[in-house]
Amino acid sequence: MKLDQEGFLYPVVNEQNCTECGLCIRACPMIDVLPQDQEKPLRVLAAWIEDPTKRAQATSGGIFLAIATEVIQRGGVVFGVAYDAKWNLYHSMAENLEECQKFTGSKYAQSDPRNTFSEVRKLLKSGTLVYYTGTPCQIGGLRRFLRKDYQKLITSDNICHGTPSNNLFKREISWREKQKGDKIKSFSYRNKDRFGWGYDAKIEWLKSGTEYDDAWESPYFSGFWKNNTLRPSCYRCNFASIKRQGDITLGDFWGVKKQVKEIKKTGKGVSLLLINSQKGVDLFAALKNVAFFESDISVALKTQAHLSRPVNHPESREGIYDQAYEGDFASFAKTKLLFGRKAKMQRQVRNWGKRALLWKHWK
Numbered sequence: 263m264k265l266d267q268e269g270f271l272y273p274v275v276n277e278q279n280c281t282e283c284g285l286c287i288r289a290c291p292m293i294d295v296l297p298q299d300q301e302k303p304l305r306v307l308a309a310w311i312e313d314p315t316k317r318a319q320a321t322s323g324g325i326f327l328a329i330a331t332e333v334i335q336r337g338g339v340v341f342g343v344a345y346d347a348k349w350n351l352y353h354s355m356a357e358n359l360e361e362c363q364k365f366t367g368s369k370y371a372q373s374d375p376r377n378t379f380s381e382v383r384k385l386l387k388s389g390t391l392v393y394y395t396g397t398p399c400q401i402g403g404l405r406r407f408l409r410k411d412y413q414k415l416i417t418s419d420n421i422c423h424g425t426p427s428n429n430l431f432k433r434e435i436s437w438r439e440k441q442k443g444d445k446i447k448s449f450s451y452r453n454k455d456r457f458g459w460g461y462d463a464k465i466e467w468l469k470s471g472t473e474y475d476d477a478w479e480s481p482y483f484s485g486f487w488k489n490n491t492l493r494p495s496c497y498r499c500n501f502a503s504i505k506r507q508g509d510i511t512l513g514d515f516w517g518v519k520k521q522v523k524e525i526k527k528t529g530k531g532v533s534l535l536l537i538n539s540q541k542g543v544d545l546f547a548a549l550k551n552v553a554f555f556e557s558d559i560s561v562a563l564k565t566q567a568h569l570s571r572p573v574n575h576p577e578s579r580e581g582i583y584d585q586a587y588e589g590d591f592a593s594f595a596k597t598k599l600l601f602g603r604k605a606k607m608q609r610q611v612r613n614w615g616k617r618a619l620l621w622k623h624w625k
C-alpha cells in the first residue's frame with residue numbers, strides 16, 4: 263500500500279512478482295461487496311451507555327465502549343482507531359478496557375488498518391473472541407480478506423460521511439501549533455464539555471492548558487463537512503446503504519427527540535444502532551448498563567442520508583489538496599473556513615441556548 267500525493271493509501275501491484283492468481287481482486291471490497299445475510303437491519307434502536315462519564319467522552323451514546331466492555335469481560339480483544347504521538351491514525355489492538363479508551367471518539371480521517379487483518383485471522387484461528395471496528399469499507403475489506411464468517415468475530419461499522427486524508431489533518435495540527443508556539447496533546451471535534459452532544463472542538467496544549475473552539479472554524483473540519491476533501495472513492499461509495507457490513511452499525515441519532523417521543527433529554531448524546539445480524543442481536547442482548555428504545559428503519563433512512571447514498575461530489579473538490587499542501591495553510595484556511603458570518607452568528611446563539619439548557623438539565 264502506498265500513499266498518493268493527497269495522502270490516501272492505494273494498493274500497488276509489483277508486476278514482476280504477480281502470478282495473476284486473482285486473489286487481490288477477489289479480496290477487494292470495492293470490486294465486489296459481500297453483503298450480510300439480511301437485506302436490512304434486524305433491529306433499529308436509539309441507545310446510550312448509562313455511565314455518564316463514558317457517555318460524555320464518546321461521540322454519540324457511547325455504545326462502542328459498552329460493546330468493548332462486554333467483549334473484554336468475555337476474554338476477547340478489541341480493534342479500534344487511535345492517533346499515535348505524531349498524529350498518525352491507524353488501527354491497533356486493545357486487550358483491556360484501559361487500552362480501549364484511546365479508541366473512543368470519532369477521528370474524522372482515514373485510518374490505516376496496517377496488518378491488523380492478518381492479526382485478526384490469527385486470533386480467530388486460535389479461538390479468540392475479536393471485536394473489530396471501522397468504517398463500512400474497512401469492515402467490508404476485513405470480511406473479504408477472511409473469506410469466511412467466524413462465530414467469534416464481531417464487527418461494528420459506523421454510518422459514514424466519508425474520510426479526508428489524515429495528512430491534511432496533520433497540516434492543520436502543525437498550523438495551529440505554529441500559530442500558538444505550543445504542542446497539541448489531544449484534539450477532538452466532538453467534545454461535549456461546553457455544549458453537550460454536537461460539534462465543538464477541544465484542544466489540550468502541552469503548556470497552555472485546555473482550549474475550546476467552534477469546530478466549524480476549523481478549515482479541516484469545514485472541508486470534511488462540505489465534502490471538499492474526501493477520498494475520491496467516498497463519492498461513489500458502495501457501502502452507503504442499509505445492507506450493512508458490520509454486525510452492528512453505529513451513528514448519531516440526530517433528531518431523536520422528535521422520532522422517539524419517550525426520550526426527553528439528549529444532551530449527552532444518543533447513538534443510532536442498526537443491528538444487522540443474529541450475532542449482533544445476541545451480543546446486544548448481553549450488554550449491561552445500556553438504555554434503549556426501539557425505532558424503525560424508515561426513521562433511520564429519514565434522518566441519515568448516508569444509509570441510502572454517498573455524499574455529493576462538489577466541483578470545489580478539484581485541486582483542493584494542491585491548495586492545502588503547496589500553498590501556505592493559513593491562506594487555504596481563509597478560503598475554506600466557515601459557512602459565512604450569518605451562519606456563525608446563528609451557531610453562537612444556538613450554542614448559548616444549548617448551554618443554558620444543559621446547565622439546567624445536565625445532572
Ligand SMILES: Cc1cc2nc3c(=O)[nH]c(=O)nc-3n(C[C@H](O)[C@H](O)[C@H](O)COP(=O)(O)OP(=O)(O)OC[C@H]3O[C@@H](n4cnc5c(N)ncnc54)[C@H](O)[C@@H]3O)c2cc1C
Pocket residue numbers: 319320321322323324325326327341342343344365366367368369370371372373395396397420421422423424425512513514515533534566568
Ligand atoms: C469518518 C467517520 C465519519 C462518520 N460519519 C457519520 C455520519 O455521517 N453520520 C453519523 O451518524 N455518524 C457518523 N460517524 C459515526 C459517529 O461519529 C460515531 O462514531 C458513532 O456515533 C459511534 O459513537 P459512540 O458514541 O458509540 O462511540 P465512540 O467512542 O465515539 O466511537 C469510537 C469508535 O469509532 C471508531 N473510529 C473512530 N475514528 C475512526 C476512523 N477514523 N475510522 C474508523 N473507525 C473510527 C473507533 O475505533 C471506535 O470503535 C462517523 C464516524 C467516522 C469515524
